[in-house]
Amino acid sequence: MNIVFYCQHVLGLGHYMRSLAIVRALAPHRVVFVTGGPDVPAGLGPHVVHERLPVLSMDEEFSQMLAQGDPEAVKSERRERLLAILERERPDAFVVELYPFGRRAFEFELVPALQAIREGAFGRPRVLCSLRDILVEKADPGKYQARVLKRLEEFFDGLLVHSDPALFPLEETFPRAREITIPVEYTGFVVERPTPGARERVRAELGLTIGDTLIVASAGGGKVGSELLFSAVAAYPLLTLFPEPRLEVFSGPFLDETVYKRLGADACPHSGIRVSRFAGNFPDLLAGADVSLSLAGYNTTMNVLAAGVPALVWPFAQNREQSMRALRLQSMGALGVLGQADLEPARLARLVEALARGGRPEGGCPVRLDGAERAARLILHGQRRL
Numbered sequence: 001m002n003i004v005f006y007c008q009h010v011l012g013l014g015h016y017m018r019s020l021a022i023v024r025a026l027a028p029h030r031v032v033f034v035t036g037g038p039d040v041p042a043g044l045g046p047h048v049v050h051e052r053l054p055v056l057s058m059d060e061e062f063s064q065m066l067a068q069g070d071p072e073a074v075k076s077e078r079r080e081r082l083l084a085i086l087e088r089e090r091p092d093a094f095v096v097e098l099y100p101f102g103r104r105a106f107e108f109e110l111v112p113a114l115q116a117i118r119e120g121a122f123g124r125p126r127v128l129c130s131l132r133d134i135l136v137e138k139a140d141p142g143k144y145q146a147r148v149l150k151r152l153e154e155f156f157d158g159l160l161v162h163s164d165p166a167l168f169p170l171e172e173t174f175p176r177a178r179e180i181t182i183p184v185e186y187t188g189f190v191v192e193r194p195t196p197g198a199r200e201r202v203r204a205e206l207g208l209t210i211g212d213t214l215i216v217a218s219a220g221g222g223k224v225g226s227e228l229l230f231s232a233v234a235a236y237p238l239l240t241l242f243p244e245p246r247l248e249v250f251s252g253p254f255l256d257e258t259v260y261k262r263l264g265a266d267a268c269p270h271s272g273i274r275v276s277r278f279a280g281n282f283p284d285l286l287a288g289a290d291v292s293l294s295l296a297g298y299n300t301t302m303n304v305l306a307a308g309v310p311a312l313v314w315p316f317a318q319n320r321e322q323s324m325r326a327l328r329l330q331s332m333g334a335l336g337v338l339g340q341a342d343l344e345p346a347r348l349a350r351l352v353e354a355l356a357r358g359g360r361p362e363g364g365c366p367v368r369l370d371g372a373e374r375a376a377r378l379i380l381h382g383q384r385r386l
Contacts, residue, residue, distance in 0.1 A: 001029045001380055004089050004125075006082070008096040008106055009037035010058040012221035013252065014297045016040050018132065018162065018190045019097045023048055025376035032089055035104075036078060038254055041278050051085055053078045056106075065105060079109040081320045086113060093379050095160075095285040097130045100151035101174070126157045128379060132187070132298050133163035135173040138321040145176045158183045158382055160375050162190045162298075163299040164367040167328060183382075187375040188368030191302035194287035202281075202288030206246060212244035213356050216285055216309075217293040222252020222277070225295045226259055228314045231343040232236060232293050233266045235356050236273055238349035241356055247273045248285065283307060293348075296322035296337070305334060305365045310355045332366045 007019035025032050025127050027047045036053035045051055053072045057066045095227045099110055108357045138144040165186050171177035174349045217232040219225030231248055236247050252261050267273040279285055286292055286307035296313035303313040313335055315322035
């Protein structure tokens, strides 16, 4: 089977990494992974062909599209490239991440492609929307929901919701969900799980023994969240854990270079701190850790649950998504939520100490984490809408 999977990430890593987990789960089937955001240093797999469109991204306020060169020229090139990919591949399935629930700014390339598919220009591929658990709030909800319903009816054969309905049913953030006329399938949460034996292997590679404490602090893609990392570094010398803990800090590949160097300089006096941009084996590192400090994005939160590591998360305040997820999971006892006041170094040190001394939680994960595998099965074996 031949699949084209379109993903446009504009600020962080979440949309990309969730899509990549599904793309990997589709092996050994051939997948053309079409992306159009900043480069991400993550391996794809031998069954994947990566087609990178000219880069477009958004500023931190989601108010301005950023491009290298003339934005209109970039848009025109991207539109033609996407059509050419679909013409070349004539796929069995075309999966579009988030749209039409988001990425309206990219209709300049998506609507022509979807219209051409409906007109039979590339054979008869099934068209599926790949959607995360929580939608961000909109200025005009009524107009937005009507537009989404119209686009789903016009262009899509099915909707894959990467959530556990026991935790976040779609109608909680899309009240007109029951009016969707195409098939809707919940996949469970999509996550890359730690590899077997990861905890013992990671700790051995880092030279850690049974009594040592490993703390992992991360900020997703890095465009936002560095305040948490600076706080973690400042809290480190205030920790009273013995022996001296190891702190692995991951800034994200998109953190400004000047800020990254300043973070490294703050960490330099402490031999137990290492600052890196990205970890290709991040799920394994979390499995080896005793405490995780992070933002509360979809991917990192699910990585935390899959690894079973005690965690504190700091929700990104720009929209409701991260706070909703974090507070719901906190109510289930799955993690703790940090407020702005908790970033004061002494306060953060006490919270980390308490979490580390409490040990790793026992019992299973409270939500379904098999979303990548189930999504892959639905993409491969689902029926096209007639």
